Amino acid sequence: MTEDRLLTGLAALAADAPDGLLDRIAARWVSVPGPIGKLGVAFTDQGVAYVHPGEGFAEAFRARFGRPLLPAARPPAGLVPALRTGRSSGVRLDLRGLSGFQRDVLEAARTIPRGEVRPYSWIAAQIGRPKAVRAVGTALGNNPVPLLIPCHRVTRSDGAVGDYVFGAAAKERLLLAEGADLEWLRELAGERVFYLASDTTGVVCFPTCHNARRITPGHRHGFRSVAQAKAAGYRPCRTCKPAQGLVG
DNA sequence: CGCATGGCCCTTA
DNA sequence: TTAAGGGCCATGC
Numbered sequence: 001m002t003e004d005r006l007l008t009g010l011a012a013l014a015a016d017a018p019d020g021l022l023d024r025i026a027a028r029w030v031s032v033p034g035p036i037g038k039l040g041v042a043f044t045d046q047g048v049a050y051v052h053p054g055e056g057f058a059e060a061f062r063a064r065f066g067r068p069l070l071p072a073a074r075p076p077a078g079l080v081p082a083l084r085t086g087r088s089s090g091v092r093l094d095l096r097g098l099s100g101f102q103r104d105v106l107e108a109a110r111t112i113p114r115g116e117v118r119p120y121s122w123i124a125a126q127i128g129r130p131k132a133v134r135a136v137g138t139a140l141g142n143n144p145v146p147l148l149i150p151c152h153r154v155t156r157s158d159g160a161v162g163d164y165v166f167g168a169a170a171k172e173r174l175l176l177a178e179g180a181d182l183e184w185l186r187e188l189a190g191e192r193v194f195y196l197a198s199d200t201t202g203v204v205c206f207p208t209c210h211n212a213r214r215i216t217p218g219h220r221h222g223f224r225s226v227a228q229a230k231a232a233g234y235r236p237c238r239t240c241k242p243a244q245g246l247v248g
Numbered sequence: 249c250g251c252a253t254g255g256c257c258c259t260t261a
Numbered sequence: 262t263t264a265a266g267g268g269c270c271a272t273g274c
Contacts, residue, residue, distance in 0.1 A: 132258070134257065258266105
């Protein structure tokens with residue numbers, strides 16, 4: 001087909017073209033193994049731009065970006081380890097084309113460590129838009145690079161896992177595989193406990209914060225809100241930064 | 249408690 | 262330009 005020949009021509013051109021010229025026109029893509037099966041990953045000279053299940057990858061890319069896609073010989077540096085470890089610090093991302101709000105949301109989500117979760121409202125507070133909770137959900141739903149930006153680690157304030165771009169079931173599987181104790185979180189939520197405090201450190205955390213996980217059981221106190229924990233003399237953890245004013 | 253509802257705000261059609 | 266709707270939240274029975 002004409003289009004295929006055009007792409008082939010562009011690919012041939014790429015060998016001689018200065019770095020980045022082709023990347024302004026087209027993206028390249030590879031197929032790599034991921035934690036929930038085979039993934040297609042598109043990238044430019046700036047970094048990874050799109051992650052999507054291998055099934056229907058090209059169609060999804062075209063629908064979203066409307067740009068040509070060329071096969072690449074090898075994945076970009078750091079991609080495969082990032083997918084394996086759940087830490088994306090070693091791989092560059094190309095988030096051009098996203099709004100400032102979307103980028104802010106994604107950057108905040110990116111700071112959530114493997115095996116931990118934070119509420120949607122926490123993201124909203126982090127980026128200085130405490131009332132844009134719902135828009136945060138929308139932005140995460142449009143995350144072009146799931147897994148690399150770990151939007152699966154953003155869960156609902158009431159303890160439910162919430163929705164996910166690849167489906168809620170996949171979200172649960174991913175979190176369990178990362179070691180998040182969802183059953184324990186459900187139990188806590190059933191008792192209306194959304195924060196844990198230590199009476200030896202005087203600090204209150206999100207339950208999955210690594211600081212909270214080390215609290216000696218006898219010194220652990222559960223709270224429904226940060227306001228209540230503060231009233232009891234605790235201060236918010238500087239690592240997990242539990243926001244205030246939620247879940248009255 | 250579980251459910252319904254109003255609120256909020258960014259994006260897209 | 263506007264209106265509708267979405268990976269949510271808190272409140273009120």
